[in-house]
Amino acid sequence: MTEAQAIAGCVAGDPQAFEVLYNMHKRRVYSLCMRMVRDPAEAEDLSQEAFMQLFRKIGTFRGDSAFSTWMHRLTVNIILMRIRKKGLDQVSLDQDRDDGQDLPPREYGSEDIDLLGVVDRITLEKAIAALPRGYRTVFVLHDIEGYEHNEIARMMGCSVGNSKSQLFKARLKLRSLLLEKKPKLEKKQLKASR
Amino acid sequence: MINCPDLQEDVSLWVDGELDLTRAETVKRHLECCPECAAFNRDMNAIRQGVERLEPIEPPDRLWKSIRFQLEAEGRIRSKPKEPFWAAIVPRNFPDLKPAWSGAILALFLGIGSLLVYDLTTPSPVVPVPAASTSHQEAVLEELRKAEANYRAAIEALSASSREKLESLDPVLAQVFHDNLATMDYYLNECKQAVENSPQNPLAHRYLLAAYQKKVELMQTIVTSDSLL
Known part of the structure; x- marks a missing residue:
């Protein structure tokens, strides 16, 4: 069954079509939810809400954009709405709450340290999860999901400059988190080589 | 004189290709002579490459069951016509x-x-x-x-x-x-x-x-x- 056939099937109430469409998009939707909220139970809840909204609105899909884009935007909106409603540890994008405390110390003139060989998949996932929510939101939307700053600004109700600035801070923080893990990883690698 | 912390924000934009030509040229020249900023640039690229290697996360099986249950409860799934009992008596395989x-x-x-x-x-x-x-x-x-x-x-x-x-x-x-x-x-x-x-x-x-x-x-x-x- 193609995506277009599955969409038509969903409109007609065909159970198999719902399942096909779910299987086509489940990983991307769930990954986005997981990376944005970190909590598996909340990610499941958000994914369910996203798919239910999708299936309720599927009759209004006109095909002006790719279905995955439509579905994805819908999911992002649901996540952002939940984050706003809960007002958890969100970093406001309209004020630079960060006064340098969150960011890594800059040691100019120190030895050349870089992350080559450190950024493996699991370490990176952990470091992303450890980012403050506001930084993480922009980082996930821009660097993982590929949204442009103007789209992020529109979705989050902030300026483009603010989105860029948050992304920079997110990357800076991520770098420091990864560098913290570097000595541990090197020890592990050393042990493994012995 | 170039301030490294300020320039690193430009490096981050440069990595994304979002810097105008003049500023991009300044960044390039600085990176050639500043090992700290050059390391920062390498790290930004390493993170980008790492992100590309991230794999989608598989949701648990119960997620579909919950969604299907809700679809049925809302009457969005057309229920299958019930098979006659003599059709059901025979194993499908x-x-x-x-x-x-x-x-x-x-x-x-x-x-x-x-x-x-x-x-x-x-x-x-x-x-x-x-x-x-x-x-x-x-x-x-x-x-x-x-x-x-x-x-x-x-x-x-x-x-x-x-x-x-x-x-x-x-x-x-x-x-x-x-x-x-x-x-x-x-x-x-x-x-x-x-x-x-x-x-x-x-x-x-x-x-x-x-x-x-x-x-x-x-x-x-x-x-x-x-x-x-």
Whole structure:
């Protein structure tokens, strides 16, 4: 069954079509939810809400954009709405709450340290999860999901400059988190080589 | 003089290709002579490459079950038309026998059903009951009771092993057998009722024994269901 056939099937109430469409998009939707909220139970809840909204609105899909884009935007909106409603540890994008405390110390003139060989998949996932929510939101939307700053600004109700600035801070923080893990990883690698 | 922390924000933009040509040129020149910012640039690229290697996260199976449950509750999923019971009685992975099974089961139930209806709606027996003596009638009923006792013993003997078998079978197939056993029991009770209503009617006797026979056959099928798979 193609995506277009599955969409038509969903409109007609065909159970198999719902399942096909779910299987086509489940990983991307769930990954986005997981990376944005970190909590598996909340990610499941958000994914369910996203798919239910999708299936309720599927009759209004006109095909002006790719279905995955439509579905994805819908999911992002649901996540952002939940984050706003809960007002958890969100970093406001309209004020630079960060006064340098969150960011890594800059040691100019120190030895050349870089992350080559450190950024493996699991370490990176952990470091992303450890980012403050506001930084993480922009980082996930821009660097993982590929949204442009103007789209992020529109979705989050902030300026483009603010989105860029948050992304920079997110990357800076991520770098420091990864560098913290570097000595541990090197020890592990050393042990493994012995 | 270039301030490294300020320039690193430009490096971050440069990595994304979001810097105008003049600033991009400044960044490039600075990176050639500043090891700190050059390391920062390498790290930004390492993070980007790392992100590209991230894999999608698999949701748990229960997520679809929850969504499907909600879709059903909201009436968005069109429910499947229920299969007739004789279609369900045949294991799905045994398609060659399906027409034969369906035909046989359909014929059995149609036969039992129509004869029951005939029997229950006919005021007098179709076959004139000879004016048998009371002792003869008693003897016939005694024979019927003995035959019933034999069938019940057979059912009792098969029940433990068939129950065990049903527990070990694929739940879908087990449910099919459960449903058909329930149908058999229903017809068996109908036949018993018919005998109670017309104890002298030989047709009622025959159908009761046929119903027992079919139940035993079904239980034997369950016990030997490995050979079907």
